[in-house]
Amino acid sequence: xxxxxxxxxxxxxxxxxxxxxxxxxxxxxxxxxxxxxxxxxxxxxxxxxxxxxxxxxxxxxxxxxxxxxxxxxxxxxxxxxxxxxxxxxxxxxxxxxxxxxxxxxxxxxxxxxxxxxxxxxxxxxxxxxxxxxxxxxxxxxxxxxxxxxxxxxxxxxxxxxxxxxxxxxxxxxxxxxxxxxxxxxxxxxxxxxxxxxxxxxxxxxxxxxxxxxxxxxxxxxxxxxxxxxxxxxxxxxxxxxxxxxxxxxxxxxxxxxxxxxxxxxxxxxxxxxxxxxxxxxxxxxxxxxxxxxxxx
Numbered sequence: 001x002x003x004x005x006x007x008x009x010x011x012x013x014x015x016x017x018x019x020x021x022x023x024x025x026x027x028x029x030x031x032x033x034x035x036x037x038x039x040x041x042x043x044x045x046x047x048x049x050x051x052x053x054x055x056x057x058x059x060x061x062x063x064x065x066x067x068x069x070x071x072x073x074x075x076x077x078x079x080x081x082x083x084x085x086x087x088x089x090x091x092x093x094x095x096x097x098x099x100x101x102x103x104x105x106x107x108x109x110x111x112x113x114x115x116x117x118x119x120x121x122x123x124x125x126x127x128x129x130x131x132x133x134x135x136x137x138x139x140x141x142x143x144x145x146x147x148x149x150x151x152x153x154x155x156x157x158x159x160x161x162x163x164x165x166x167x168x169x170x171x172x173x174x175x176x177x178x179x180x181x182x183x184x185x186x187x188x189x190x191x192x193x194x195x196x197x198x199x200x201x202x203x204x205x206x207x208x209x210x211x212x213x214x215x216x217x218x219x220x221x222x223x224x225x226x227x228x229x230x231x232x233x234x235x236x237x238x239x240x241x242x243x244x245x246x247x248x249x250x251x252x253x254x255x256x257x258x259x260x261x262x263x264x265x266x267x268x269x270x271x272x273x274x275x276x277x278x279x280x281x282x283x284x285x286x287x288x289x290x291x292x293x294x295x296x
Contacts, residue, residue: 010224011055012238017220018055019241021048023248026125027272030252031264041209046170047216049128050177052245054217056132057178060139061185067143074136078242079112080290082129085246086110088282089123092250096257125249131171135178149186155179163210173210177217184218194222243283243290251275251282 025045028037037044063070086109093099099122108114114121115130142151156179162172184193201215237244255275261268 008058008225009230010227011058012230012234013227014051014055014220014224015238015241016234018048018051019237019245021045021051022125022245023276026249026252030256031268032262033264040212042213042216047213050174050213050217051220052128053131053135053174053178054181054221056135057181058185058190058221061182061190067140070143071136071140078129078132081243081246081286082112082126083110084286084289085123085243085250086126088247089126089250092254093122096254098253098257123246123249125245128245131174135175139182149183152179152183152186156183163208163214164204166208169208169210173214177214180214180218181221184221191222191225194218198222240280240283240287243286244279247282247286248276248279251279 021044108117112129112133115127142148159172159176163169180197184190187193198215198218201211205212252275255271259267259271261271
């Protein structure tokens with residue numbers, strides 16, 4: 001098992017793939033092409049998020065810091081950029097009237113827990129943060145135990161049972177891919193462990209399609225470990241993937257409204273290109289600012 005802090009090149013490829021799936025999904029939805037967003041009942045956006053969570057679980061297994069130090073480091077990594085994106089989203093919504101805003105919404109969404117208490121998020125993409133926080137807290141508690149692997153195994157089993165019996169299957173499929181990747185990378189042979197985990201998921205996908213995306217992500221994680229080369233452009237995109245994810249919905253929706261584009265056409269294509277360009281610049285700025293906050 002790779003236990004060093006060295007970057008895994010294959011994971012950057014997967015980050016770019018995950019980001020591309022999520023962005024394409026949102027573009028298709030915004031252009032009224034929701035029927036194009038699924039392949040074999042698997043949503044492109046859902047598959048992208050599943051990939052992000054699989055990578056996150058794998059990397060956590062490589063982090064040997066004490067539980068409290070680790071949790072603080074994770075929160076200081078995700079929250080500064082998230083808060084800036086939230087302020088931007090609420091400001092844009094209030095000025096444009098795109099959505100109704102309130103202090104209650106703002107408070108819950110700023111906490112990162114809006115997923116669990118609000119139905120209409122201002123920046124829809126940030127529902128992912130609530131899930132991530134819940135997973136981090138569960139791992140923190142597991143690491144406080146004398147044998148952390150055992151509670152994580154129980155969480156993975158519970159998640160798979162809930163998916164099988166369709167108890168909020170989409171949510172718990174995300175949990176399953178995270179815990180499974182974490183467990184696999186706690187072993188000496190992560191690639192082999194991932195493939196062993198993926199096999200029953202592919203079989204169970206005949207009962208619940210959510211297992212298909214879980215199995216596919218574990219297979220992709222296993223394959224990614226054999227990748228050793230990393231073009232600079234992939235590394236560069238992966239570097240800003242988190243901030244881009246947080247911001248892309250804000251600017252895509254904003255540009256569509258500015259250009260008054262609703263359907264596929266030259267107006268919408270121009271709006272999308274400008275939206276993606278502005279998102280890239282904003283992601284770079286927000287990462288720089290959030291790193292400054294972290295250092296202070």
